[in-house]
Amino acid sequence: MNDFAQQVGDGAGAASLFHAPASVAPLRVGGLTIDAPAFLAPMAGVTDLAMRRLARRFGAGLAFSEMVASDDFAQAAGGKAGKFGRESVVRAMGEGVSPHAVQIAGREPESLAEAARLVADAGADLIDINMGCPAKRVVGGAAGSALMRDLDLAARLIAAVTGAVKVPVSVKMRLGWDEASLNAPELARRAEAEGAAMVIVHGRTRNQFYRGAADWAAIGPVCEAVEIPVVANGDCRSPRDAWEMLAQSGAKAVMIGRAALGRPWIVGDIAYLLRNGRARPALSPQARRDAAREHVATLMDLLGSRQGLRHARKHLAAYADVAAEEGGGLDAAARRRLVETEDAREVFDLLCRLYERAPDLEAA
Missing domain, CATH: 1.10.1200 (Non-ribosomal Peptide Synthetase Peptidyl Carrier Protein; Chain A)
Incomplete structure (x- = not known):
């Protein structure tokens, strides 16, 4: 059993026979170098500034903001902030978090581009476009994963954002709307063609919501479709999960969501292991x-x-x-x-x- 296998368990302390490479390299995302290949996922109501500060300090390569609605943010920046506008400004705050990654959502190229400009001017180092949220209130507004049903509009949105800012732009998506339309590889190709520097893929369809298990292997065709980095997301709960995700998908990094609730240090634990091939001592x-x-x-x-x-x-x-x-x-x-x-x-x-x-x- 190698050094890695002696130290990496299944999240419950059990030793693993899983053999892994020695380390995973840092990512180059546009002009940005990400020092660790494990990210904290954007989660509404969860990845507040306080949690992002902790995750980044404990070693997360990136800690994404909660989703920011482009219309609300633009209105707030223009001095017309209602309740949702004020909340969007708080969600986009990044003081004490570097690199500062903000996720935006919308379906109108002009407002999405304006929100991207405002977020970048406020200090964002990377902007992510939400094309994967399955929530009915988001999909009902024809945003989030609903955009996977209209790739022409999705491409226009990506082009509008990349044309509006100088910072790198990523796109978060699902495998597709349902099992009959697994079009993530095509969306990723179009995102790359429009200037996106990274794509993030949750290994479920929109119609699955969070049911069943994420299909890490199904992310593989996305990795094969593009030259830009692909990040695998969905059901990463332990260091062993992270290695398995990379092995099955061919992705360059992993994104951790719900497993970080109550343990904001876990993203850094996973990042450390991916960089060094061994676990770091647990927090006291x-x-x-x-x-x-x-x-x-x-x-x-x-x-x-x-x-x-x-x-x-x-x-x-x-x-x-x-x-x-x-x-x-x-x-x-x-x-x-x-x-x-x-x-x-x-x-x-x-x-x-x-x-x-x-x-x-x-x-x-």
């Missing part, structure tokens, strides 16, 4: 506690104490669930208080208790 319970406390404190600074705590609840629940999985955690009553209280001092006290019984883990 104290370091995990400090990360969770910083996450909440940053949200309170950004949004105000009351709104920050409310926004943090999904994260607090996830931190509690992950700590319980690792052998620590809180009793049911204390966990309920953690996600319901509006007393910041109580939240921070409970986060200290959350990791008191957490064991030291042997490896990431």
Whole structure:
């Protein structure tokens, strides 16, 4: 068994017989060099600035913003911000995150290009176009994965954005709308022809939503179709998953989504392993506690104490669930208080208790 196989498990501490190459090279995306081939996925309501700061500090190559609606952002920048416009500005913030990657969404070339210009002027180093979101409210507006049903419009949108900015542009997509239209390779070819510097492919169709398992091998034809880097996304929950995704798909990097909830360090753990061929030491319970406390404190600074705590609840629940999985955690009553209280001092006290019984883990 090689050094890698001795250290990389299935996410539960078990040793793996999986043999992997020594390392994965950094990515060149347009004029941008990405130092680690593991990214935090854009997730609505989840990848807030606080989480992105943590993920990047722990070693994620990129940490993408929540999806920013182009119309709302453009209106906010023009001084006509309603509730959604103000939220879009907060979502696009990137102070303390470098490189700063922002995902935008829309179906009108002019407004998408204007949003891209504004985001780039505000400091974005990379702009991603959402052509993969399966949510009904997004698809109902003919954006997100609905664009995989109109590749001509998709190409016009990509051309509008790449023509509007000097920073690299990526496109996030699914395998297709359904099993009868697996057109991701064609969309990727058209994206490359219109100047996109990278494509990201979730290994499901839109009609699957998040059901079933992501098909990593089905990403392979996309990799074969283009010269630009392809990133594999969907069901990456552990270092072993990341290696398997790369081996099955031929992609140059992986993107981690839901597995990072409650463990923003996991993207960095995976990135470290992909770069070095070996796992790094796991974070101590104290370091995990400090990360969770910083996450909440940053949200309170950004949004105000009351709104920050409310926004943090999904994260607090996830931190509690992950700590319980690792052998620590809180009793049911204390966990309920953690996600319901509006007393910041109580939240921070409970986060200290959350990791008191957490064991030291042997490896990431």
